Amino acid sequence: MKKQFKNILYVITATVSLSLVVQPIANAESLSDLKSKQQELDQKKSKLNSNINEKSSKIKYNKSKQEKINKQIQKLDKKIIKTDEKISIVKSTIAQTTSEIEDLQTSIKDLEKKIAERDALLQERARAIQEGGGSINYVDVLFGASSFGDLIDRFSAVNTLLDADRKILQEQADDKKSLEEQQKKLEEKRKKQIENRDRLEDLKKSLDSQKSSKNKLIDALEREQSKLKSQKKSLQKEYSEAIKVSKKVQKEIQNEQARLAERARKEAAAKAKAKSKSAYVSNVGESGDIPTVSSGTWTRPTTGRVTSNFGWRDIGSGPEIDYGIDIANSVGTPIVAAADGVVFRASPLSTYGNVIMITHSIEGKTFTTVYAHLSGYKASAGQSVSKGEVIGYMGQTGRAFGSHLHFELHTTAWQGQKVGAVDPRRYISF
Ligand SMILES: [Zn+2]
Missing domain, CATH: 1.10.287 (Helix Hairpins)
Structure with a gap:
């Protein structure tokens, strides 16, 4: 082309x-x-x-x-x-x-x-x-x-x-x-x-x-x-x-x-x-590829290697629960919306660093996805985004060892990290 x-x-x-x-x-x-x-x-x-x-x-x-x-x-x-x-x-x-x-x-x-x-x-x-x-x-x-x-x-x-x-x-x-x-x-x-x-x-x-x-x-x-x-x-x-x-x-x-x-x-x-x-469909990221958009409701939020799964893990300060899944790639790798939704947060938050949060309404049910440690934003609060649309870029802001995306999926409206978090693999293949 x-x-x-x-x-x-x-x-x-x-x-x-x-x-x-x-x-x-x-x-x-x-x-x-x-x-x-x-x-x-x-x-x-x-x-x-x-x-x-x-x-x-x-x-x-x-x-x-x-x-x-x-x-x-x-x-x-x-x-x-x-x-x-x-x-x-x-x-x-x-x-x-x-x-x-x-x-x-x-x-x-x-x-x-x-x-x-x-x-x-x-x-x-x-x-x-x-x-x-x-x-x-x-x-x-x-x-x-x-x-x-x-x-x-x-x-x-x-x-x-x-x-x-x-x-x-x-x-x-x-x-x-x-x-x-x-x-x-x-x-x-x-x-x-x-x-x-x-x-x-x-x-x-x-x-x-x-x-x-x-x-x-x-x-x-x-x-x-x-x-x-x-x-x-x-x-x-x-x-x-x-x-x-x-x-x-x-x-x-x-x-x-x-x-x-x-x-x-x-x-x-x-x-x-x-x-x-x-x-x-545009396929050009800031650096690296935009993941192929899956058919169905959900899609993979970024490309890279899964370095930590949902559940118990130990990254040096004793066993702790990771409420999401970690996908490592180079800084600037595009991050996309995992489903159609509306961005309700695109600003730093404690250990998350730069984080985007999206509310989704799927078959009458409310979901929330969280995209943490971003190096930059491409979407802002109040913006509606569609599945596979670039919303930001991978980084290591907040509590992160190396460039990666920390991704969470909640089966509720956002009520804090511990409420409604499920293993994202229930809905998405990585
Ligand atoms: Zn994580």
Whole structure:
């Protein structure tokens, strides 16, 4: 084939491809919007989670505070019990004093009655003595004695009479004195009773205030506790809502990736049709050959020697799982899309180095292919590519010993290296 003709065809192919890749870029942006939305949600979730933890520790702290206050309450309870005891002692003192007062009142009444009766008797005696001429009567009695014996008898009788009067007078004086003492005592008891009643009143008041301060402490605690509980509850509710929204966004991301892949498949099919019209497939790489495109859905992503298979391997730092297959060739060997799809990443990523990731929609199922350690890109994010189309060039960027392609095939939308990776030989022959 003449070189000039070859170049014309190449331009035609490139033009057809270009017109098809413009549209999906907008979709890739909406995908990245969704991804940044997801990131925001993740941040919100972790913030909510730390708030929940903070509330939990506050509730815990509140519990220790509650224990302290409970000790204060117990102290108050002891005081209350003591006050109650004091009240019952004062009450029994009051009852005792009341009965003493009653006894005194009875005794005073008795004394007053006795004194009044004796007064009447003494007045009677005084009248009798006055009417009989007083002491003369006694003398008459003595002089009227008929014999010494009679005199002695009469003398002792007079004496007895005098003694009796003296005794009555003495008793009267004693009773009056005792009456006075008892009245004084009664007065004291009454005073004491007033004091007791005042004390009882004070005790009751302090009991009431002790009880009300105890209840205030309990109220405050319960209020604080229920406030914290409701705050924690609302945070948990927000958190579960955030999880729901986040799941929804994840689903949207997957749907969007699947939709883009499906669109890419259709576009690739149209492109293939246009290519078949031009009846020519470019076969010139940057250096080295583009692999022959297989029939069917999948094709080999590059040419070269398989140096490591999917599964366990040891490249010097102990056994590790290789989630892909390694194909070695010289730097610049063309790398092609393993199936129709849409590029959603064409930028460096950690140990992968320069990496291209493509989402494929095949018979309603989403697949992802990964092409790592590239020396250069020929495709960019958002671009739809068809099976066998050059997307980049082999290299040894990232964690690579020598120039090779690290190729992964996942039977899911991209969710990280470890999710959905299968042995690519299930679908592709190398
Ligand atoms: Zn590898």
